[in-house]
Amino acid sequence: MSARANMPLAGVVVLDFGQVYQGPYATLLMATAGADVIKIEPPNGEPLRRRAPRGKSTTFPIAMLNSNKRAITLNLKAERGKQLLFRMAAKADVLLENFAPGVMDRLGVGFDVLHEINPRLVYASGTGYGLSGPDRDNLAMDLTIQAVSGLISVTGEADRPPLKSGPAVVDFLSGIHLYAATVTALYERSVTGVGRKVEVAMQEAAYPTLTSQLEAYWRSGQVPPRTGNASHNRVPINVYVAKDGYVAMNLAVEEHWHNLLAAMGREDIRDDPRFCTPDARVANRALVDGTIEAWTRTLPKLEIFAIAKQRRIPLAPVRDVGEVMRDAHMHERGFLEDIVHDEIGQITVPTSALRFHGSDRRPTTPSPKLGQHNEEVYCGWLGLSTAELIELKKESII
């Protein structure tokens, strides 16, 4: 215990078969919280490495989602590869994977086998539709799960086709759920001594985000129309044109409305029956939005943001990804860091949205290259000889 680092997951060893976004995001947060995450890839690398520059194995998403991990290669289709996994599983705390349902079982390295070897191992599976049920084997991507789970149907303008959320919201929602399920099982193990299989389906992780629309459907029996940036039952909630872009405003209580009127210099309409109650503003939606936009159009978005901050109005500028990546606030908080990756140069990476006050901060080690830690892990941790390592390489086991 004496050598334990002052980080929440210090001492936890994770065998990470995560690929693309969902799995790697879950294990990024584990690594940043102090776990020893060993990223295990097939000898040709996980899919996200495919677009790396010639002779290199790093892409921007690899660098963004794999800091603080070690990387090894392993061919799970070879018998000797499986034996290596069994030896690692015996020493690990967590195995996490987001393969299609049944892949690990078919390879002979599923939960049941590993649980025999190490009953303390927590086994975490992330899939599109889950490990059971009639839709289990449907192929899943962020976009298709956005479709099937209803997210696309509620995004967009009423008189135009439905739209996806631009960001990969389902991949990341399910990735953080997978983290949550895994750590919950680690907590439970601290009480029971036994690890469990845990699973997260992307479809189920997405469902609760529709709470407002499900409510509207339940109330009326009608599928609510898309509303663009507006709300069907509250005004003003919208995105407004500014002099140089857009601002988003979401007034929740009457005090916010009064603060806005003061900011706009329009306290003259405070008692106007077309504006003075929430219901009146819904009934006069176009007039209210037009009145606001007549003001926002005259000012740059950051100036409006500053006024809103001072006046206590829930408003923010619509920022592009460049502005977000350079955000002074997130850099000052240490959430965003500018680092140099020796394969792809200077990049901005996130640390972790999970913040543990009083914990030591794990210094960011850039994402590993494919197989970078084969020797360190297989020889240093697992106890293989250098001769064995060379042989494994020659036989394409690693």
Added chain:
Amino acid sequence: MSARANMPLAGVVVLDFGQVYQGPYATLLMATAGADVIKIEPPNGEPLRRRAPRGKSTTFPIAMLNSNKRAITLNLKAERGKQLLFRMAAKADVLLENFAPGVMDRLGVGFDVLHEINPRLVYASGTGYGLSGPDRDNLAMDLTIQAVSGLISVTGEADRPPLKSGPAVVDFLSGIHLYAATVTALYERSVTGVGRKVEVAMQEAAYPTLTSQLEAYWRSGQVPPRTGNASHNRVPINVYVAKDGYVAMNLAVEEHWHNLLAAMGREDIRDDPRFCTPDARVANRALVDGTIEAWTRTLPKLEIFAIAKQRRIPLAPVRDVGEVMRDAHMHERGFLEDIVHDEIGQITVPTSALRFHGSDRRPTTPSPKLGQHNEEVYCGWLGLSTAELIELKKESII
């Protein structure tokens, strides 16, 4: 130990000051995993109760996000209310809140005070911008954080204004991050014996979802244009018109493309130079999408879904919220349940997207009414007398 339920968070007591979506979602998952969640509200209820039918305290979102909790009332602004909280904090494992930064400190019931009383207590704070940094005190809602964190800028069509994601993706992303941070600290406490303050900022929880767009920006130095439902560098990825709605398709590898050609009966174009490589399809985007839509337009979306399933094509129907709520697969898996709430009648509620194999399933108890468990918690758990309870009620402390 003998009486411990076979559920991961059995025995964990949570003081839940969560409100609206973010906090209550985090504690819903704790409750479903076996924790004893005590929802603590001001005597007039949390904001989500405001639109309840006259004389009742339940709304659809309250019912959807508060199953398996107990509910009590507490006026934290009264000195006696604070004393009650101190007594509860001494016996609890977790306190979770999503008030604005500094609210609990100003009331004199912040982490530092509670940590003195109970060093094992994990204190979890969810906010829009975090507990530090220049933007800390900005007012935050799901919509404004979607704006400031870049999500709105990348959603929508290239030649039209930016659009929000229809679902409350940021509230729920940050809610599950808050769950994750809390349980991580519980795990750590099993090693160290000490609880921490943990925090999650909505803005930071949203950032990683932009990985693809951040990559495009980093590669080119240009803010990538919005792409509607398409991808800027892969074809076919899009939403297509079906006979009775839409389907979303995301072909990741050449095998998927060949499967699609077979399904469409268009293997005649497999070797056509305009179609036969990923780059060729990007160069002939309109032709490719038009060829696909000529097929999808002739069939109902569920028929296309069935074909895609059989042919191994990553595709799904764009479903509306009614279809999603009645989804046979999620009902069969036990993720969705039809229950009767005695205040608002029959509703469909989610259980938990965190699934623990081998754990007992917590039977769903419908969401509590405002203050429903005041006597049970204050007298039964905390040890107050009935006379004290009556007095507290009379003095509007509870």
